Amino acid sequence: MKTLLSDSANPKSGDREMAGEVIRIRGGRPLTGRVEVKGAKNLATKAMVAALLGETASILRDVPDISDVQVVKSLLEVHGVVVEAGDEPGSLTFDPSGAVAAHFEEIDAHAGASRIPILFCGPLLHLLGEALIPDLGGCRIGDRPINFHMDALRAFGAIVDKSYEGIRITAPNGLHGANIELPYPSVGATEQVLLTAVKAEGVTELRNAAIEPEIMDLIAVLQKMGAIISYEPNRVILIEGVDSLRGYDHRSIFDRNEAASWACAALATDGDIFVGGARQQEMLTFLNVFRKAGGWFDVREDGIQFRRGGVLKPVVVETDVHPGFMTDWQQPLIVALTQAEGESIVHETVYENRLGFTTALVQMGADIVVHPHGLDTEGRRVPRRALEQAAVINGPTPLHGADVVVPDLRGGYSYLIAALAAEGESVVRNVGIIRRGYEKLFTKLDALGADFDVVG
Structure with missing residues (x-):
């Protein structure tokens, strides 16, 4: 039995x-x-982070009941986002109106082995002017260098400072559009650029981008929020920055x-x-x-x-x-x-x-x-x-x-x-x-x- x-x-x-x-x-x-x-882990967790960019509440549907989703939910709540059950089973609502900064210790305590915190950088820089990233975990399947992420953020005008606690990222002069070419079509780095570029001043051109279906679904989420994103042949994505974004209502791939x-x-x-x-x-x-x-x-x-x-x-x-x-x-x-x-x-x-x-x-x-x-x-x-x-x-x-x-x-x-x-x-x-x-x-x-x- x-x-x-x-x-x-x-x-x-x-x-x-x-x-x-x-x-x-x-x-x-x-x-x-x-x-x-249900919804893809590789979309749901990223769409949850994207909710930080909206000025109104967002709804994500078909959210899988997995531990990675619980980690992101906890991280959002640490930053003051109100996360509640939505209007149908498997849906969540996110209200970022009370978003606040968090300490290294709080982020580290809730992140566990997840590498998701790095994708909070762009939205938090736009919202609070600062992002903190503790040591990153994840599956031990090989090198997942974060230099792609850090180089992209620097191209947007961010300042990256490393300390014994982790990484502190600031943008004292705001973020601006950039021309970025990834050494490898990294999914995570492509997500980082998308989540940062949508509210950066000017146009961002991303070359050698990842084009996985989950990336296309994240683009759909951001477009619902008011972003202007287009993709061209040969892995080129163009993002025109906008001043503000609203919440979304989206059913995950x-x-x-x-x-x-x-x-x-x-x-x-x-x-x-x-x-x-x-x-x-x-x-x-x-x-x-x-x-x-x-x-x-x-x-x-x-x-x-x-x-x-x-x-x-x-x-x-x-x-x-x-x-x-x-x-x-x-x-x-x-x-x-x-x-x-x-x-x-x-x-x-x-x-x-x-x-x-x-x-x-x-x-x-x-x-x-x-x-x-x-x-x-x-x-x-x-x-x-x-x-x-x-x-x-x-x-x-x-x-x-x-x-x-x-x-x-x-x-x-x-x-x-x-x-x-x-x-x-x-x-x-x-x-x-x-x-x-x-x-x-x-x-x-x-x-x-x-x-x-x-x-x-």
């Missing part, structure tokens, strides 16, 4: 879910059923990362999962690889159904910025590829340490070799980067239960998939990290027929 009770049987099941740090899984059973995905994760779970466990809320357009690249690997999917008006289409086949994948294959998709896919007949190769070109999670998969019986400096293989389309790695996966290999510790968000979810596909019992520790990006994780696993207990 599972430790987790259903929502109807236990009104506080959500509290239980947030408390669980260790789960014991008995694998070897296909996951079947339906799950719903769906979480394509979670949708792809459940799709890979269906592939790995030989299950059949309908992902409500998933849409085809934002998942085109993933769907192509899913089909090549032997997956079958059916696009419907209210979501996408995923299952195996027969024998799993090996594939070669190169991660890349949008519209390429997302780095967040490769980790759950690798679990499924351990069951494909032949040799698959995954080239990770975005983060240098994102293949470390495969060590635990090898412990569970997978045949995976990581090449720390990448591989030159025929037909490469993504330009090689100095930091890239490659994983060679030979299958099919039976997986067996093991005791594993979650290293990061997507890698941790991949451990869950592996444990669910494996024969025998597995113990997965540090599950709290996974709750950063997966809403009602245990409830959804229960709905799909997973056999597990929440240990503590």
Whole structure:
């Protein structure tokens, strides 16, 4: 019998879910059923920050109930923003009219391991003339330098001072438009520029910008607030600064990362999962690889159904910025590829340490070799980067239960998939990290027929 009770049987099941740090899984059973995905973590948290820019209250809908959202909510409240439940389930309202400065200690206490505080810089500079950034956390998947952010803020006229507490950023002469070219199309740095440029005096031209669907959705949020933003070919975004912005009412784009994760779970466990809320357009690249690997999917008006289409086949994948294959998709896919007949190769070109999670998969019986400096293989389309790695996966290999510790968000979810596909019992520790990006994780696993207990 599972430790987790259903929502109807236990009104506080959500509290239980947030408390669980260790789960014991008995694998070897296909996951079947339906799950719903809400708004994207990578949009919702940024749209919440954008509410600071408005002179009136904002409403965000389809907000996922995940720990990253709770972190941003706490940070907004520390800065005097009133955050309340909205007019429908899963919606939040934000009233920034009482916004105030906060101390390093307060920000650090509420930020935890999140890297979100850095995106408060532009809005706080416009609102208060000062922003404080403590030491940054986040998943340990490789270098996420903040120099892209700091260089962009300096280009707007901000002054960046570092101290033992963190970083203090001021704008004594206000912020002005700038010409900025990113060394790499960083999602975070692109968001930083957007959130800063919309109220900076003059025009900002951002070159080599990230163009992920979540970025486009953030642009839609800012345009609703009164911003003037256009994008041109070749990753160029133009922002004309305005004097004031109003609040927004916006429904978040769906979480394509979670949708792809459940799709890979269906592939790995030989299950059949309908992902409500998933849409085809934002998942085109993933769907192509899913089909090549032997997956079958059916696009419907209210979501996408995923299952195996027969024998799993090996594939070669190169991660890349949008519209390429997302780095967040490769980790759950690798679990499924351990069951494909032949040799698959995954080239990770975005983060240098994102293949470390495969060590635990090898412990569970997978045949995976990581090449720390990448591989030159025929037909490469993504330009090689100095930091890239490659994983060679030979299958099919039976997986067996093991005791594993979650290293990061997507890698941790991949451990869950592996444990669910494996024969025998597995113990997965540090599950709290996974709750950063997966809403009602245990409830959804229960709905799909997973056999597990929440240990503590």
